[in-house]
Amino acid sequence: MTAAIRGRGIAARCTARLLGAQGLDWTLDDAPRPSGPAVMLSDPALSLMRDCLGDPELLAGKRRVQRRVVAWGGQEPATLDHGAIVLDEGDLDQCLEIDNINKSNIYSDFFIHAAMPFPSGNMRRFGSRPSGAAQVRLLREEDGDACRVESLDTGWLFLIPVSDTTGWLLAIGGSPDELLPQSRHLGARVELSRLSGASFETAPGMLECLAAPGWLACGTAAIAFDPICGDGTAQAVREAVLAAAVVQALAEGEDAQALATHYHSMLLAAMRRHLKLCAQFYATGGKGAWWQAQLAALAEGFEWCTAALSRLPEPRYELRGLRLVPRETVT
Numbered sequence: 001m002t003a004a005i006r007g008r009g010i011a012a013r014c015t016a017r018l019l020g021a022q023g024l025d026w027t028l029d030d031a032p033r034p035s036g037p038a039v040m041l042s043d044p045a046l047s048l049m050r051d052c053l054g055d056p057e058l059l060a061g062k063r064r065v066q067r068r069v070v071a072w073g074g075q076e077p078a079t080l081d082h083g084a085i086v087l088d089e090g091d092l093d094q095c096l097e098i099d100n101i102n103k104s105n106i107y108s109d110f111f112i113h114a115a116m117p118f119p120s121g122n123m124r125r126f127g128s129r130p131s132g133a134a135q136v137r138l139l140r141e142e143d144g145d146a147c148r149v150e151s152l153d154t155g156w157l158f159l160i161p162v163s164d165t166t167g168w169l170l171a172i173g174g175s176p177d178e179l180l181p182q183s184r185h186l187g188a189r190v191e192l193s194r195l196s197g198a199s200f201e202t203a204p205g206m207l208e209c210l211a212a213p214g215w216l217a218c219g220t221a222a223i224a225f226d227p228i229c230g231d232g233t234a235q236a237v238r239e240a241v242l243a244a245a246v247v248q249a250l251a252e253g254e255d256a257q258a259l260a261t262h263y264h265s266m267l268l269a270a271m272r273r274h275l276k277l278c279a280q281f282y283a284t285g286g287k288g289a290w291w292q293a294q295l296a297a298l299a300e301g302f303e304w305c306t307a308a309l310s311r312l313p314e315p316r317y318e319l320r321g322l323r324l325v326p327r328e329t330v331t
Helices: 010-021 043-053 089-095 141-145 176-182 232-251 256-285 289-310
Strands: 002-006 025-029 039-042 064-071 078-087 110-113 123-125 130-138 146-152 155-161 166-172 190-195 205-207 215-217 317-320 323-326
Touching: 002 010, 010 025, 010 043, 010 232, 039 043, 039 232, 043 078, 043 232, 064 141, 078 146, 110 232, 130 141, 130 155, 130 176, 141 146, 141 155, 155 176, 166 176, 166 190, 176 190, 205 256, 232 256, 232 317, 232 323, 256 289, 256 317
Parallel strands: 002 025, 002 110, 064 146, 110 215
Antiparallel strands: 039 078, 064 078, 123 205, 130 166, 130 190, 146 155, 155 166, 317 323
C-alpha cells in the first residue's frame, strides 16, 4: 500500500517519517506553504516530536525561552517559568528534511492532504480574528529570554524573542501598528522594525469533512488552533501519528469507512477541547465588545462540535502507541 502525501509542514513530514518507520510506502508532493514569523515550540511539544520521530537530539541547541510574562485582563504582569525553543521556518524545514522526495502519486492507494485544495468540505471558522506580525527591536536587555503576552481592549499581543535584541510581535485582532499603541506594558519594551505586510486569520477553524474512504486531511490548513493555547505544533504532530496509524490499519485490512469516521471524530473532539480551553482565556482577557464577540463565537463553535459528535458512533478504535487497535481487543 502506498500513501500519497501533499504538503510540506510538520503534519505532512512527520506523517512521512512515521510511515517510513512502519515500513509503509509513501510519496510526498512537497507543496509550497506561506512563510511566517518565528515559531515557539514548548518543551512538551518538542518531547512529543522527539518521541514520534525517534530522535532524542532533535532541535538540540536552539534558542531557549525561560520565562512567560503575562499581563491579562488589565492586571499587572505576572512572570511564570516557561520552557520552550524558538524556531524559524528554516529550522523546521531542516529538522524535517526528507531525502528523495517522490512527487509521483499515480499508483497511490490513499491520499493525505496537508495543503489546499482539499477533496471535500467547507472550512468552518469559530470567530474572526484578522491578525498581523512585525519584526521588533527589544529595548531592554532582560527581555531576550522571555515571551510576553498582553491583552488589550480589542485584541492581544504576543512577543517571541529571537535574539537578545530582536523578536517577532504577533498582533491578534489587528495589525501591530494598530494594537501596539493600546499597550500599557509591551509598548515601552519594543520598537517596530518591519511589518510583515500580510494579514492572517487566527480564529480556530476546521474542515467540516476531514476524512472519507481513500483520503484524510491534516495540518493547519485543515484544522487550525488559536495561538493563545500554544498547542498548534503539538496538534500537528498528533495528527501525523493518527494519520500514519490510519494508513497502517488500512494496510492490515481494517474497514476504510470506520477508520475515516474514527479519524474525523478524534479531530473533532480535539477541536471541541481546544474551543473550551480558549474560552477560559477569552472570558478573562477583557470585558469589551471585541472580547464578548470572540467568546460568543467560541461558545457557538463548542455547541457545533458537540452536536456533530453526537451524530457520530462511538469510536471503534483506540490508539496504542503508534497503532490503532480495535476497541474490543484492547486490554
